Amino acid sequence: MKQPIRTLANSDDIIVLLAHEGDLSPTQIAEQLDLPRPTVYRLLDGLSSINFTEPVQSSKTRLSLRWLRMADKAREAMREWRGADRLLQEIAERTGQTAYLTIPRDGEAVCVGWEQGSGVGVVEVKPGRSVSMHAGAAGRALLALSIDLDSYFEANPVRRKFTEHTLIEESELREDIALTRERGYVLSDGDVTEGIMALAVPVRGGKGRVLGSLTASGLSDEFRERQAEILEVLKDVADRLANLASV
Template sequence: MKPIKVLVNADDVIGLLSTQGPLTPAEIAERVQIPRPSVYRLLDGLNAIGLTEPLPDSRTQLSLRWLHLADRARASMREWRDAHGVLVDLVDRTGQTAYLSVLRKDEAVCMDWEQGRGIGVLVLKPGRTLPLNAGAAGRTLLAFSADIDAYLENSDRRRFTTKTLVDDAELRADAAATRARGFAISDEDVTDGIGAVGIPVRSGSGAVIGALSLAGLADDITAERDRLVAELRRSADQLERNVADA
C-alpha cells in the first residue's frame, strides 16, 4: 500500500498547485496535511520527472509539461477528435462561448471550448473544472450522468453567487426539471451577469458521455434560450455521429 499512498499524496500536491499556484513546501504541508519531509521528497520526485519546477523564492509550481500532457491526453480520446470543429461551427451560429465537458468524480471537466464573440470573463476553460451543483455543464452531468444520491451524500458544494444551488432539495428538484425539459439552465449561479444552457451528449448505446453548453451574458442567454438549445442539439447530433464513427 505504501506506493499507492505516495501516489495519492503526489496527486494531492499536484491538485493543490493547480488551483493555488506556486507554494512553498511549508504551505503545501499545511494545506494537504502531509509532513514537511514527505513534501520535500515528493517535490524532489516531481521535479525530477518534469511535472513541477522550483522557483528562486523556494516556491514550487507546475511545469509547462502539463500542457503537452493535456494535449496528448485529449488527442488520445478518439471519440472527441473532431469536437473542436463542431464547437467552432456552434459559435459561428450563436456568437456565444461553446464548451464540451465530461464527468470526473464530482466535477465537470472542460475538455475543449471555443470563445464567443462577446465576453471573456467566464470561469470554465480547458482543463478547468466546476462542481456539479453549478453551471450548465455541471448540472447537465448531475441530472443525466452522475449518481445524484452519492453526490449529495459525499460532496462539498461550493457557493459562487447567491443563485448557486447547494441545498439537497434544490438540487434534486433542478435535476428532475433538467431531465424533464432536456437541458440545464444556469442563470448567474457561477458568475454574476453570466448565464448558460447545456445538454447531454450520448454514445451510440445512449449513455451520457459529456455535456455541450453555451455561455454568455445572462440576458442574451435568456432571450435566445429556445434558439440556443436548438443549436446545441444540432451540434450534439454531430458529436454523437462522430463518436459512433470513432
C-alpha cells in the first residue's frame, strides 16, 4: 500500500504547487518538490489523463478548468457563502477594483469567490486557487486573524519572496500581524506584484470568529487615491456578508 499512497501524495503536492505558482515546467516542479524528473513526467501524464492538468506553451503545465468547476460545486455546498457573488459584484461596481473572497483551509488561503473590476485584469486570484499567507492582503489578513501562528511558522520555515517588498522573515511578519490586529485591515502595496495594491478586511461570524477575508485589488496609482473610500466599501460589504454567513 505504501507505493500507491506515495503516488497520491506526490500528485497532491504537484496540484498544490501548481495552484500556488501557476504554470510550471516538469523540471521546475521536480526542483521545487525534490522529485526525480521521470517521476514528475509520469505523474503529470496521469493527472492529464483524468483532466486535472493540461499542457501550455513552453512545455509547461497548469491546472485544468475542471478545477474551476469543482471549486464552483464546492462553494455551492458551503451555504454560508451563497450570497457572496452578489456582494462581490457590488464591490467591483462601487470601487472599480477586482474583488475576491478568501477563506482559510488546512493552513492555506483559498479563493472561493471573484469578481473582475472595470480596470485592467491584473489580479490572478481565481476561485479554487490558493494564495500565500505571508504576502498579499487576503492571505496576510487570514494569517493575522484566523490561524495559529506558531503552527504556521513551524510548517512554513521558507517563504517565497515575490518582490523586494515581500515580508519573509518571521520577525517582520509578526510585526505586520500586530499592526493588522490593531487596525483591523491589511494594506498590500507591491508585495506580490509590483504596481498592484490591495486592501483586505476580515469577515467575522459568531463570537467574532474570522470566517474569511474580503479583498479589493487594482493598479497602485488609481487605488492609492481612493484607498479610504475603498476601505469603507469593504467594511460595509463585509458586515453584510457576515450577516448572510450567520443565517
